[in-house]
Amino acid sequence: MASSELEKRPGSVVDPHDEPSVEWGWHGTLPKGTHLGGWFVVLVLFGMLIGNQVGHVEDFYLVIAGVVMAFLLLMSARRRRRARR
Numbered sequence: 001m002a003s004s005e006l007e008k009r010p011g012s013v014v015d016p017h018d019e020p021s022v023e024w025g026w027h028g029t030l031p032k033g034t035h036l037g038g039w040f041v042v043l044v045l046f047g048m049l050i051g052n053q054v055g056h057v058e059d060f061y062l063v064i065a066g067v068v069m070a071f072l073l074l075m076s077a078r079r080r081r082r083a084r085r
Contacts, residue, residue: 031080038073042066 045066049059 035073035077038069042070042073045069 045062048062053059
């Protein structure tokens with residue numbers, strides 16, 4: 001029975017052709033940066049309420065988007081804190 005190259009390779013080795021980032025060695029996530037970026041976007045959304053809007057229809061969408069995003073960020077932080085325990 002002929003063996004192939006795929007059968008000889010251990011399962012934990014990542015091929016650089018499949019994932020090019022293996023060469024420079026970073027496979028992690030950026031949880032703190034993601035949360036800081038999310039809070040920055042929430043502040044920008046609420047900051048856009050200040051302006052020369054006349055109809056204030058867009059304010060409704062800005063507030064809803066900001067509140068939903070803040071809620072999701074708080075739930076993510078809560079889930080992350082409980083996972084450490």
